[in-house]
Amino acid sequence: MIFKGVRDGRPYPEHGYSLKQWSEIPPRPIRLDQLVTTKRELALDKLLAEDSTFYGDLFPHVVQWEGAMYLEDGLHRALRAALQQRHQIHARVLVL
Secondary structure (H helix, E strand, C coil): CCCCEECCCCCCCCCCCCHHHHHCCCCEEEEHHHEEECCCCCCHHHHHCCCCCCCCCCCCEEEEECCEEEEEECHHHHHHHHHCCCCEEEEEEEEC
C-alpha cells in the first residue's frame, strides 16, 4: 500500500492558512506510508502533466492532526513519487 489511508474529505477543522502562510513553513521529508489522503480520486491528466506545479506550491501540504498526517494538497505529486519508486516526499507540515 502506498498511503496509510484514503479518505474523502478533511476530518480536521478548517485552518484558514493562505498560500503565503503555507510558504513560510519549511518543507521536511515525510514517508508516503504515513500519509492519509483527503481525496479519493485524482485526474490522470494532472498526474501526467509536466507542469502540474507551475501555478502552485512546489511542496505538498500536510496537516498533522490528532496523531495522523493528512495530505491536503499534493496527491498527484505524492503518487508520482510513488510511481518513481520513492518512499518519501518533502512536504510542508502544519501541526494543528
